Amino acid sequence: MEKAKITEILDEVGTLLELKGENPFKSRAFHNAARILAGVTEDLNELVKNGELRSIKGIGESTAKIISDLVTTGSSSDHESLKKYFPAGIFDVMKIQGMGPKKVSLVYKKLKIASIDDLEKAARAGKLEKLEGFGKKTEENILLGIAQVRTHASKFHIHIAEKAAQAILESLSTHKGIIRSEIAGSLRRKKETIGDIDIVVSAKSKDAQSIMKIFTTHPNVERITGEGETKSSVVLNSGINCDLRIVEEKAFPFALNYFTGSKDHNVRIRSLARENGWSLNEYGFSLIEPGKKIKPLPKSIKSEEDIYKAVGLQYVEPELREDLGEIEASATGKLPTLVTWNDIRGTFHCHTNYSDGHNTLTEMAAAAQKLGWEYLGIADHSKVAAYANGLTEDRVKKQHKEIETLNETFKGFKLFKGTEVDILPSGELDFSDKVLASFDYVVASVHSSFKMSEADMTKRIMKALKNKYVTMLGHLTGRLLLERESYPLNQTEIINAASDLGKIIEINAHPMRLDLDWRMVKYARQKGVLIAINPDSHVTSGLTDVKYGVGIARKGWCEKRDILNTKSVKQVDLYLKK
């Protein structure tokens, strides 16, 4: 069984235990195990065979048994017996705002509700309000929650969320009482997809009410879902939930840190505080048992840096706060130096209006130069990509001529001739070797037949990788959210092969390809594989929007040495000279 499926089952076990009303720490143990397992790069079969599962922190006797059963037999008796308590549809019901484990469990037991449709029918018939702990208002909220799940995806692209958040922030800034204000949450952590927007501001309490008013009456607000003195929640007309928190100035760094998350990162920081005998919340440090000091409370915390220092850590950039090793790295002074916009010299996966980009070669070159870049790689689609107006051999020649002519006009800037050649289902490439040889570099990508088995898809890509003209494997992600294109892939095998063959792996080249799994990046780095994270103009309107769509434009995606910084650009340049 594949690892992704196993982590899904562990999560399911955790959720089923919540529904059963088990000890919350017990169910959390399974969710933790799922998350931890997802970050394991070693071969699962080997780990099971050698009995090494238990050596992973967070995997104990029960979770190890489930994992090992799933790996060896494809099913787990513990999971199967838990499943008997609730039908599968129950997981959908859990997605509705306001429906947590207790309420879901109750409506199932009393009314046999096990799907969103059932829930809607019961709400419309007024059956829910008669249940204990429910009422008229709860019923209305559930109907709203159902409507929301149906009309909006629960996640939004970062650039959509960013624009929506900025609009709110701008309105708030008109209030003179605001001392500091910042976007927090996953948007600050620069996740590729955003669940909701968190904004934190500091102000005197006498100003709180009028600040809240600006927020809840903003023209972009569709409806208010919660309104209090320090916290309000709204749904914006784009469908994104947005929360505003108002705290006193001295609490601002704590609130910012708290609401930036991630949840798992916060839990770790709080545990560190506890070791000193302190409790940490969004307002500050306090002693767990007043009078029984273990370590004196830190004084004058003015910034997040001060908080990290107080618990013995180096400052951790928001982009790294996922509890995926950053706490340990920070404690030992081994945090990576992150890429910044200034590190970028160019990129290699751009489309133009030759295929499905929105801009001409001239416009793309001008935009790249305006960004201060030294080069831009043009990689339009190949002929089989008819949906994207892929280039035939003749049009490739025409584009090459145009690039050559343009290059003569540049000073300190160069356009590279590339292609994003389709990897056909057979693993053959969409251009002959002779045509491929005419490019400066070749990106090979899968754009069709996504429903192959993991083994076949991996074989297909491996075959393409072995072609000597292929420089880079295009958009390897394995998890493509919000998009129809999605395919299974043995990432470990591909990275190993790229390492052996000296190929580059490109991640998230496409603004629509989301949720980079940086654990995979970490593994690739261990294997010495050069990773290129590239913007392109595929969906957005050219390079003007490019900084939203891509990792390379944002710090935090990887370490500098992974990407097209001075050192690795030289490596890429070497490729180009070959």
Place this chain on the structure above:
DNA sequence: GCCGTTTTCGGCCCGACTGTTTTCAGTCG
């Protein structure tokens, strides 16, 4: 259920808001 070197038992992060209660459980982040 998982962890731990001062602990093999006892703790595990913490608070705001809602809607239902009539003092608080449930949900969320």
